[in-house]
Amino acid sequence: MSKHFKLKRGLDIRLKGGAEAVLGSVSQIRTVALKPTDFPGLTPKLKVKADMQVKAGDALFFDKYHPDILFSSPVSGTVKAINRGERRKILEIVVESDGKMESLVFSKADPSSLSREQVKTQLLQSGLWPFLKQRPYGILAKTADVPKNIFISCFDSAPLAPDYSFIMKGQEKMLQTGINALAKLTDGKVFLGLPDGNAGFFGQLKNVETNIFSGPHPSGVVGIQIHQVSPINKGEIVWTINLPDVLFIGRLFETGKIDMSKIIALTGSEVDAPKYYPTIHGACLEGLLANKTKKDVNERFISGNVLTGTLVEHDDFLGFFDHQLTVIPEGDKYEFMGWADPGFNKFTASKTFISKLFPKKSYVLDANLHGGERAFVLSGQYEKYLPMDILPVYLLKAILANDIDKMEQLGIYEIVEEDLALCEYACTSKVKVQDIVRQGLDLMMKELG
Amino acid sequence: MKFIQKFFENTKPYVQKGAKYQWLHSVHDGVFTLFFVQKNTSKSGSHIHDYIDLKRTMGLVVLALVPALLMGMYNTGFQHFVAVGELSGVGFMEIFLYGFLRVLPVIMVSYIVGLGIEFIFAQYRGHEIQEGFLVSGMLIPMIMPINTPLWMVAISTAFAVVFVKEVFGGTGMNIWNPALVARAFLFFAYPSQMSGDSVWVSLGGKQAIDGFSGATPMAEAAAGHPNIDVWNSFIGLIPGSIGETSTLAILIGAAILIITGIGSWKIMLSTFAGGAVMGLILNSFAGSNAYMALPFWEHFIIGGFAFGAVFMATDPVSGSQTERGKWIYGFLIGILAILIRVVNPAYPEGMMLAILLMNTFAPLVDHYVVEGSIKKRLKRVKVNA
Numbered sequence: 001m002s003k004h005f006k007l008k009r010g011l012d013i014r015l016k017g018g019a020e021a022v023l024g025s026v027s028q029i030r031t032v033a034l035k036p037t038d039f040p041g042l043t044p045k046l047k048v049k050a051d052m053q054v055k056a057g058d059a060l061f062f063d064k065y066h067p068d069i070l071f072s073s074p075v076s077g078t079v080k081a082i083n084r085g086e087r088r089k090i091l092e093i094v095v096e097s098d099g100k101m102e103s104l105v106f107s108k109a110d111p112s113s114l115s116r117e118q119v120k121t122q123l124l125q126s127g128l129w130p131f132l133k134q135r136p137y138g139i140l141a142k143t144a145d146v147p148k149n150i151f152i153s154c155f156d157s158a159p160l161a162p163d164y165s166f167i168m169k170g171q172e173k174m175l176q177t178g179i180n181a182l183a184k185l186t187d188g189k190v191f192l193g194l195p196d197g198n199a200g201f202f203g204q205l206k207n208v209e210t211n212i213f214s215g216p217h218p219s220g221v222v223g224i225q226i227h228q229v230s231p232i233n234k235g236e237i238v239w240t241i242n243l244p245d246v247l248f249i250g251r252l253f254e255t256g257k258i259d260m261s262k263i264i265a266l267t268g269s270e271v272d273a274p275k276y277y278p279t280i281h282g283a284c285l286e287g288l289l290a291n292k293t294k295k296d297v298n299e300r301f302i303s304g305n306v307l308t309g310t311l312v313e314h315d316d317f318l319g320f321f322d323h324q325l326t327v328i329p330e331g332d333k334y335e336f337m338g339w340a341d342p343g344f345n346k347f348t349a350s351k352t353f354i355s356k357l358f359p360k361k362s363y364v365l366d367a368n369l370h371g372g373e374r375a376f377v378l379s380g381q382y383e384k385y386l387p388m389d390i391l392p393v394y395l396l397k398a399i400l401a402n403d404i405d406k407m408e409q410l411g412i413y414e415i416v417e418e419d420l421a422l423c424e425y426a427c428t429s430k431v432k433v434q435d436i437v438r439q440g441l442d443l444m445m446k447e448l449g
Numbered sequence: 450m451k452f453i454q455k456f457f458e459n460t461k462p463y464v465q466k467g468a469k470y471q472w473l474h475s476v477h478d479g480v481f482t483l484f485f486v487q488k489n490t491s492k493s494g495s496h497i498h499d500y501i502d503l504k505r506t507m508g509l510v511v512l513a514l515v516p517a518l519l520m521g522m523y524n525t526g527f528q529h530f531v532a533v534g535e536l537s538g539v540g541f542m543e544i545f546l547y548g549f550l551r552v553l554p555v556i557m558v559s560y561i562v563g564l565g566i567e568f569i570f571a572q573y574r575g576h577e578i579q580e581g582f583l584v585s586g587m588l589i590p591m592i593m594p595i596n597t598p599l600w601m602v603a604i605s606t607a608f609a610v611v612f613v614k615e616v617f618g619g620t621g622m623n624i625w626n627p628a629l630v631a632r633a634f635l636f637f638a639y640p641s642q643m644s645g646d647s648v649w650v651s652l653g654g655k656q657a658i659d660g661f662s663g664a665t666p667m668a669e670a671a672a673g674h675p676n677i678d679v680w681n682s683f684i685g686l687i688p689g690s691i692g693e694t695s696t697l698a699i700l701i702g703a704a705i706l707i708i709t710g711i712g713s714w715k716i717m718l719s720t721f722a723g724g725a726v727m728g729l730i731l732n733s734f735a736g737s738n739a740y741m742a743l744p745f746w747e748h749f750i751i752g753g754f755a756f757g758a759v760f761m762a763t764d765p766v767s768g769s770q771t772e773r774g775k776w777i778y779g780f781l782i783g784i785l786a787i788l789i790r791v792v793n794p795a796y797p798e799g800m801m802l803a804i805l806l807m808n809t810f811a812p813l814v815d816h817y818v819v820e821g822s823i824k825k826r827l828k829r830v831k832v833n834a
Contacts, residue, residue, distance in 0.1 A: 013497070159497075233826075233829060234830060300490070306495070306496045307496070307497070308495070309496065311492075311493075311496070326496075328496065328497070330490055332488045332489075333488050334454055334486065334487065334488050336454070336485055338485070338500075339486060339504035339505040339508065340504075340505070340508060343500060347500075348500050348501055349499050349501075350499060350709070350710060351708065351709050352501055352506070352509055352710070352711065353500060365497045366490075366497070367491045367496050367497065368489070368490050368498070369490065369498050370500045370501070371486065371498075372503070372577050374503050374579060374580075374620065375579075375619070377581075377620060377621045377766055378506065378765050379713075379765045379769075379770035379771075380765075380770070380772055380775075383772065389822070389825070391771065391822050393770065409826065410819075410822070410826075417494075421494070424494050424495040425495045425497055425498060425499055426499050428499070428501050428506055429503060430502065434493070434494035434495065435493055
């Protein structure tokens with residue numbers, strides 16, 4: 001019997017440009033890339049050179065400090081370029097697809113009949129291991145650990161988020177196989193967070209423990225769900241994985257091949273007809289975005305959602321964990337006396353604009369900060385958007401003061417950036433909440449290993 | 450609009466660091482951001498940000514102060530014409546205009562001195578000009594008696610801005626409410642000029658009529674013979690500091706703060722609750738003491754209780770910052786304010802000291818709330834272990 005958690009705190013930001021439940025078509029994906037920068041704290045070491053031939057599943061690079069963690073190519077083809085940034089930091093490894101999708105062959109097996117070591121080896125060798133994230137710290141799962149539990153959220157509550165049951169339609173079997181594989185990795189359980197109401201085939205999955213979460217965003221954020229079900233204490237480790245990524249694991253065990261095709265939602269107010277498109281893990285955005293945006297204003301492209309996504313260029317690549325692309329106006333323009341505007345058209349979390357009295361169905365929001373950065377002034381603001389038993393401002397101040405004891409006492413192990421993203425949106429003082437959280441997590445890792 | 454924007458954009462290079470007019474940088478930035486929300490966009494973290502900023506927040510507090518300010522202006526004129534015995538001969542506009550002309554210089558002095566210091570500090574530190582003083586600069590004149598000499602207003606404002614705000618690091622960093630410290634500074638530095646019955650009513654050089662005392666209801670009550678005209682006290686037609694007299698106008702301000710979510714209703718409510726509880730306790734020990742026997746709700750309409758509860762106690766920076774702490778903080782302000790009023794005859798008004806005292810203790814209250822959260826977390830580990 002699953003428990004129902006009714007979350008009150010949070011906010012659904014009603015943005016224009018939600019994806020219609022229709023699958024569009026795009027021209028074939030030419031290039032894909034992996035970006036080591038998608039993994040905080042990772043030091044990549046290359047396994048390939050430019051112009052080398054690779055198959056899907058061939059490792060492109062590995063983790064310098066955990067050499068068994070490989071990151072493999074999603075397609076077969078040629079390594080086209082290794083793009084570096086400042087101080088020769090590796091930014092992306094670009095692979096040009098030959099269109100054949102040839103994959104390395106792995107063993108085909110029912111994970112339920114395999115041992116933990118066998119499942120682990122298969123995941124590591126195929127390069128699917130990096131989809132597993134560890135909490136605390138929100139980093140790559142370590143191969144030596146056995147997590148207390150594995151948590152998966154079955155819905156994404158972020159603004160304009162893709163509908164998981166749509167992008168995974170008809171793949172129940174693969175999903176179940178993937179979950180069976182994950183169940184092997186933990187001594188505890190695989191916890192699923194289901195949405196309230198129609199959970200579709202996610203409700204029928206076996207080998208899992210389910211909980212139901214209702215309420216506004218961030219009810220679908222896995223960190224919030226963990227906190228409700230079984231909060232992380234010092235010394236404990238749990239793993240998380242995005243539900244759609246479990247499909248890759250399922251396919252690996254079902255077919256013995258790497259198949260990283262996926263469906264993403266193209267969303268946002270600047271997209272002409274927001275809908276879903278089939279693509280490949282790490283695909284180049286150029287083909288995806290071609291002729292699909294309005295181009296009325298300066299556009300901002302985001303791999304992911306507006307709260308936690310990564311700022312990208314139109315010829316950049318899809319992020320490792322992203323199933324959504326968002327295009328919103330950049331908003332790099334002055335606004336005369338904007339702070340004094342009654343605000344009929346301004347969606348707000350506060351109650352200081354008229355739009356609160358006459359709510360519309362959806363709003364266009366741009367990337368402007370709408371004000372200067374200040375010290376913390378107002379109180380009680382963040383708590384409204386964080387359904388956790390945590391005092392966010394005190395935790396953030398502890399981080400800013402580099403006070404490790406206080407950070408630990410106030411619950412740093414329970415959070416990663418995305419849990420507090422909504423606080424950053426709503427903040428009057430424009431505090432960079434997610435940057436501060438990452439700074440704190442990095443410090444904890446450095447000091448405590 | 451375009452040409453103002455052009456002007457500021459074109460002049461911006463000249464006030465950058467190292468440029469010819471770099472000493473104007475903060476002023477330029479302050480005025481530019483006042484006219485235009487800047488075009489800065491998110492570079493990391495969340496891509497979207499709420500439209501609310503500190504300017505709007507502070508602007509709304511000032512808006513909430515306006516009813517009390519207007520009533521204060523009218524009352525200044527009203528008290529004047531009552532004192533000189535000419536009330537029957539003047540109209541509404543004349544009364545208001547008199548008050549307006551008396552109050553305006555106080556406001557101007559407060560803003561010019563306070564903002565001047567803000568600008569200098571912002572420039573010196575290389576900060577943006579912060580909005581906190583928009584509210585403080587309005588609060589200071591509103592809690593001054595009308596006959597406060599302008600030089601005293603200037604000195605107290607300067608003291609408050611420099612020693613209560615800037616030395617701690619500016620808006621958001623201060624321990625006490627700057628406006629209240631400005632008032633407390635005058636109260637203790639110039640006691641003879643700041644108390645008694647002559648400071649509350651502007652005579653404008655004329656002679657008061659025979660029998661006019663000018664004493665506030667607070668002073669009368671402290672002297673042991675409370676004589677409260679409930680209706681006039683509620684509307685605000687009694688002698689007192691400029692902005693504090695009209696409970697009605699303050700309640701309108703409170704409504705604005707609560708509806709917009711800017712002022713904490715928890716603090717307001719718990720302050721009044723604390724005042725009520727202390728009033729009732731004193732009632733039960735009253736005996737023949739008429740002040741102790743005063744019904745608690747009459748405390749709310751005289752002196753600065755309502756003004757303090759709505760506009761001073763709710764200062765998010767100097768007040769309690771945890772939700773549970775806010776209840777305790779407000780409640781103790783109410784208790785202390787009435788206690789000081791009634792029991793300590795040296796200070797007719799207890800609100801100022803009660804709030805400053807609780808400002809001092811707010812971090813302690815918060816400390817225990819935070820400790821509570823920490824203990825809960827530790828307990829969880831033990832249960833699991």
